[in-house]
Amino acid sequence: MAAVGARLSFKAAMAQVSVPATSANLGSGFDTFGLALDIRDRYAAQILDENEFDVDVTGEGSDDIKKDRSNLVIKAMIRGFEHMGSREFSGAKSRGIALRQLNVIPQGRGLGSSAAAIVGGLALARALVLGGEFLLTNEAMIEIGTELEGHPDNVAAAVLGGATIAWTQGEIGRGVGIRVDPRIKAVLFIPSSHLATSKARKLLPETIPHRDGVLNASRAALLVHALQERPDLLLAATEDLLHQNYRAEAMPKSMALVNKLRAAGVPAMISGAGPSVLVLHTLDEIEVEEFIKVGAPSFAAQKVTISARGVE
Numbered sequence: 001m002a003a004v005g006a007r008l009s010f011k012a013a014m015a016q017v018s019v020p021a022t023s024a025n026l027g028s029g030f031d032t033f034g035l036a037l038d039i040r041d042r043y044a045a046q047i048l049d050e051n052e053f054d055v056d057v058t059g060e061g062s063d064d065i066k067k068d069r070s071n072l073v074i075k076a077m078i079r080g081f082e083h084m085g086s087r088e089f090s091g092a093k094s095r096g097i098a099l100r101q102l103n104v105i106p107q108g109r110g111l112g113s114s115a116a117a118i119v120g121g122l123a124l125a126r127a128l129v130l131g132g133e134f135l136l137t138n139e140a141m142i143e144i145g146t147e148l149e150g151h152p153d154n155v156a157a158a159v160l161g162g163a164t165i166a167w168t169q170g171e172i173g174r175g176v177g178i179r180v181d182p183r184i185k186a187v188l189f190i191p192s193s194h195l196a197t198s199k200a201r202k203l204l205p206e207t208i209p210h211r212d213g214v215l216n217a218s219r220a221a222l223l224v225h226a227l228q229e230r231p232d233l234l235l236a237a238t239e240d241l242l243h244q245n246y247r248a249e250a251m252p253k254s255m256a257l258v259n260k261l262r263a264a265g266v267p268a269m270i271s272g273a274g275p276s277v278l279v280l281h282t283l284d285e286i287e288v289e290e291f292i293k294v295g296a297p298s299f300a301a302q303k304v305t306i307s308a309r310g311v312e
Contacts, residue, residue: 008086008129014046014098015127019120020161020307021105022112023186023278024153027238027269028219034112034157034164034175035278037186038307041105041113043073043120047128048096055099061107072114073099076121079144084125084135099124108194110272115154118145123311139174141311142166146173154272161310163227179228186306187288189257189277189299195250200273203247212241231282234267238280244270251275253298266291 021039025031041059048054053074055067065071074097078089088095105113122141126132138159145155152166156175166175219239226237247270248255254275261268261279271278277299281288292301 007088008081008084009131010047010095011128011130012047014044015124016042016044017120017123017127017311018042019116019123019158019311020112020309021304022115022154022157023110023188023271023276024112024157025240025243025269025272026223026278026280027240027244027267028216028223028242029153029165030216030240030243031151031153032166032220033223034153034155034166035180035186036157036161036164036307036310037111037188038305039105039111039302040307041116041120042102043124044100045073045077045124045128046098048098050096051094052096053099054096055101057101057103059101059103060105061103061113064107065101065103071099071101072117073101073121073124076118076145076148077125079148080122080125080136080141081129083140083144084129084132086129106190106276108196109190109276110195110197110270110274111188111190111276112154112158112272114197115145115149115158118148119155119158119311142173142175147171157310159310162306162308165224178224180306180308181227181229181231183282184227184231184234184280184306185282185288186304187279187281187292188271188302188304189254189279189295190302191251191254191275191299193251193275195273195275197273200247200250203250204243205246208242216240216242231280234280235262235265238267238269240269247274257295257299260294261291264291264294 020036146152152173156164156166223237226233
């Protein structure tokens, strides 16, 4: 990190980044596992000499997103500049930022839209500073992103791409990538309804039965092996007793779909805090079309590629 109060050398040209959608938990790995999906939000930004925040947002949720200094991408950019040592974006004589934000990731559906905004803002800050790649590393982005987001699972996957395991060490967010077997494919079932992560978290109990904790721990450990080389174990590895059933009242159709697909042997799970449903599979196209029919007409089904790349 640069010295506090240092004057950074900003690039004159506009920087552009794209950030993948992410699915957290993957059934058994609550607040731990993440997976990057190739649905990408795109952001472009430029530093302004005057104290002005010129924000334009198009795409998913654009009417509800703040278009001033309190925009989440802008807030993450400023936090990134602060990490690199600059205080040039605070005070009456501060610099400004022009931001163009194109949202493709559905908002409030458990697909990491807020993590994408945070990671996108940090990546823009890094790209706009000469030497930014040395001042704001991926590890620092996961740490700061966790600070802003509150948990590291989506953030780590958005930064690193692929499948990730995230944890906090003290209050510091950490994340590592793991290999994904190339045979594994993904399908999303996206409902029209939203669910706030904060609301979903309030439905979780303070304690759970010991046997449920043991089951989730064993399945989460198995999930590492299943993702890397044994996709035939994904159904068992994504079994969960820790969070999904407790949230069922907030997304009954989503949980009914998960249960119906799993009863048919299809590895389905709630994506993040929901209400989208994620399926990981190695099925052929005919089999996929058959299980997609199960979600109609309540869900829009979308075949998605697992993104090996994070923010870029």
